[in-house]
Amino acid sequence: MSWLSDLLDPGSLPARSLTRRRDTRLTLLAAAGFAGLLWLLEGWAGGYVVHMTTLAGLFVVLAVSYNLINGVTGQFSLEPNAFVACGAYVTALLTLSPAEKAASFILEPLVWPLSVICLPLPVALLIAGLLTALMAFLMGFPVFRVRGDYLAIVTLGFGEVIRVVANNAQSVTNGPLGLKGITHLTNVWWAWGLCAFTLFVVMRLVNSSYGRALKAVREDEAAAEAMGINAFWHKMLAFTISAFFEGMAGGLLAHLITTISPSLFTFFLTFNLLIIIVVGGLGSTTGAVLAAVLFTFGGEWLRVVEEPLNILGLHIPGIPGMRMVIFSLILVAFMIFARQGLMGRAEFSWRWILASRRGRRGTP
Amino acid sequence: MDSAQALQQLINGLTLGSLYALIAIGYTMVYGILRLINFAHGDVLMVGCYFAWFGAVQFGLPWWVALMGSMVLTALLGVLIDQGAYRPLRKAPRISALITAIGVSFFLENLGLVIFGGRPKAFQRPEIFNQLYQWGELRVLSLSVWVPIITAVILAGLMFFIYRTRQGMAMRALSRDLVTVHLMGIDTNRVVALTFALGSALAAAGGIFWAMKYPQINPLMGVLPGLKAFVAAVLGGIGNVFGAVLGGLLLGLCEIMLVAFLPDLAGYRDALAFVLLIGFLIFRPTGIMGEELPE
Numbered sequence: 172m173s174w175l176s177d178l179l180d181p182g183s184l185p186a187r188s189l190t191r192r193r194d195t196r197l198t199l200l201a202a203a204g205f206a207g208l209l210w211l212l213e214g215w216a217g218g219y220v221v222h223m224t225t226l227a228g229l230f231v232v233l234a235v236s237y238n239l240i241n242g243v244t245g246q247f248s249l250e251p252n253a254f255v256a257c258g259a260y261v262t263a264l265l266t267l268s269p270a271e272k273a274a275s276f277i278l279e280p281l282v283w284p285l286s287v288i289c290l291p292l293p294v295a296l297l298i299a300g301l302l303t304a305l306m307a308f309l310m311g312f313p314v315f316r317v318r319g320d321y322l323a324i325v326t327l328g329f330g331e332v333i334r335v336v337a338n339n340a341q342s343v344t345n346g347p348l349g350l351k352g353i354t355h356l357t358n359v360w361w362a363w364g365l366c367a368f369t370l371f372v373v374m375r376l377v378n379s380s381y382g383r384a385l386k387a388v389r390e391d392e393a394a395a396e397a398m399g400i401n402a403f404w405h406k407m408l409a410f411t412i413s414a415f416f417e418g419m420a421g422g423l424l425a426h427l428i429t430t431i432s433p434s435l436f437t438f439f440l441t442f443n444l445l446i447i448i449v450v451g452g453l454g455s456t457t458g459a460v461l462a463a464v465l466f467t468f469g470g471e472w473l474r475v476v477e478e479p480l481n482i483l484g485l486h487i488p489g490i491p492g493m494r495m496v497i498f499s500l501i502l503v504a505f506m507i508f509a510r511q512g513l514m515g516r517a518e519f520s521w522r523w524i525l526a527s528r529r530g531r532r533g534t535p
Numbered sequence: 536m537d538s539a540q541a542l543q544q545l546i547n548g549l550t551l552g553s554l555y556a557l558i559a560i561g562y563t564m565v566y567g568i569l570r571l572i573n574f575a576h577g578d579v580l581m582v583g584c585y586f587a588w589f590g591a592v593q594f595g596l597p598w599w600v601a602l603m604g605s606m607v608l609t610a611l612l613g614v615l616i617d618q619g620a621y622r623p624l625r626k627a628p629r630i631s632a633l634i635t636a637i638g639v640s641f642f643l644e645n646l647g648l649v650i651f652g653g654r655p656k657a658f659q660r661p662e663i664f665n666q667l668y669q670w671g672e673l674r675v676l677s678l679s680v681w682v683p684i685i686t687a688v689i690l691a692g693l694m695f696f697i698y699r700t701r702q703g704m705a706m707r708a709l710s711r712d713l714v715t716v717h718l719m720g721i722d723t724n725r726v727v728a729l730t731f732a733l734g735s736a737l738a739a740a741g742g743i744f745w746a747m748k749y750p751q752i753n754p755l756m757g758v759l760p761g762l763k764a765f766v767a768a769v770l771g772g773i774g775n776v777f778g779a780v781l782g783g784l785l786l787g788l789c790e791i792m793l794v795a796f797l798p799d800l801a802g803y804r805d806a807l808a809f810v811l812l813i814g815f816l817i818f819r820p821t822g823i824m825g826e827e828l829p830e
């Protein structure tokens with residue numbers, strides 16, 4: 172296995188490019204390994220585990236794109252529920268068959284072009300992503316005129332407005348009844364495929380000159396402007412890209428849970444994503460991945476506190492809703508005691524892993 | 536629409552606006568001093584309503600005793616939240632404190648769901664607020680008349696406190712410059728605690744009248760009034776108590792007018808506050824009374 176040792180130890184050979192090639196190979200190797208794992212999981216694990224794994228993939232997409240605007244660019248905003256809702260509704264409306272739509276829209280018929288359109292999922296997803304990005308682009312003009320906590324409140328307001336519109340625009344969204352009978356099309360491959368795509372784009376962006384500009388805007392907007400960075404357009408860039416991926420993830424989410432209604436896209440969704448990126452470390456993309464997976468499975472694991480328990484004959488009744496209490500305490504505790512989160516602003520890197528491995532072997 | 540109906544809508548708008556104003560004062564006072572959006576304010580209001588409900592229903596107290604008791608307990612809760620969750624973050628970046636506030640808000644909501652259950656509880660109107668006044672065409676619930684009056688009395692008391700007492704002076708000084716005031720020997724922490732206590736007590740009062748208006752309470756009832764009252768505080772110019780009152784009245788009147796004149800759009804009334812907010816932040820970011828620009 173000489174190629175493997177070459178891979179792990181580029182030795183004294185010069186050049187960053189070699190390290191970079193090694194990193195790329197290792198990443199591809201890890202991705203292939205992970206895909207194999209998913210394949211095994213899909214074949215052997217129960218439907219529940221597969222469902223949770225799919226959901227984890229979608230949460231990773233959402234967390235990574237939310238982190239792009241909140242963590243990397245430092246623009247604290249609270250709107251992902253609006254983008255996810257937009258993506259979910261657009262995709263669902265495009266993929267549902269005309270017959271299904273006619274059956275769902277009982278109070279008011281669906282408006283014309285939507286009532287006859289029926290598109291395959293990939294096309295619908297792309298359209299949803301682009302439309303959500305367009306919405307973010309238009310939203311950005313008023314929103315980025317303010318900063319700091321005002322930005323948080325205005326974006327929160329937008330999220331609320333979208334929900335109210337979804338509740339009231341009967342002839343497009345079917346109001347509070349929502350859309351039912353969406354085909355279950357999202358599987359692990361869709362979710363983790365989108366995840367790989369998102370990670371590829373976001374990582375490339377963050378490590379490019381644009382990414383450095385985004386971080387400069389986060390650290391000191393005035394200084395960044397003085398260096399010739401147009402802060403407004405860089406914020407718009409991050410915002411639009413994050414909306415694009417959140418919209419697509421919303422579309423996949425709709426095809427995973429098969430029923431959507433406005434009550435699904437409340438501030439609650441944003442709150443969950445906020446916990447994820449805070450615990451992962453605001454500004455760390457790999458931290459967001461780690462925390463999203465932890466959150467999805469940790470949330471399931473925490474279900475024990477909601478179920479009745481018998482410990483040594485002691486009966487503890489389950490308390491429904493206790494999970495969210497614990498989650499909010501975790502958020503506050505992280506803010507007070509570990510503001511940098513699990514990863515801080517650091518990123519996972521192969522050099523880091525290899526260095527610790529070498530360190531254990533005792534070679535310098 | 537004839538004049539009786541118009542007057543009726545005006546009274547409704549004033550009532551709603553007074554409630555927003557009572558809640559908005561807490562936001563604006565805390566923001567003025569700490570530059571923190573106390574996200575949990577709406578949920579503090581909810582807890583206040585439950586205190587009053589327990590007082591009135593479980594212990595059979597008269598309504599005004601329940602109201603006073605709830606205001607005191609809610610003030611304590613506000614101080615507790617400040618000391619427990621916000622005080623450790625005084626020197627941290629402002630966004631950290633905001634995230635903590637969001638966490639506290641969710642904590643209160645979910646704890647409320649766990650303890651009180653999600654089912655709404657009926658909130659009885661006391662007899663004095665449950666009468667129907669009638670003058671010709673005009674029919675008004677006595678609550679709608681009393682709420683603006685009580686609000687005005689509370690506001691007069693608050694204004695006296697802020698502008699005529701030493702504690703109020705300390706508060707105003709703090710909102711100018713926290714660090715310098717501390718250096719001049721004022722126990723800033725105590726003044727901040729006092730601010731939270733006052734704001735929370737007013738929120739409890741606002742919340743209880745809100746609960747009497749829609750006679751029921753539930754653990755998520757504080758979310759919308761909280762957000763809208765914040766919008767009211769921004770409309771009036773955040774940090775300015777008088778502005779918060781103006782903003783609250785303006786928002787209440789606008790909402791009622793939307794429902795009255797454009798009934799087709801009544802479903803969008805919850806979005807109106809945010810549309811107003813966005814408009815204000817673009818065209819007049821300092822609000823009606825504000826002086827300084829938001830960051």
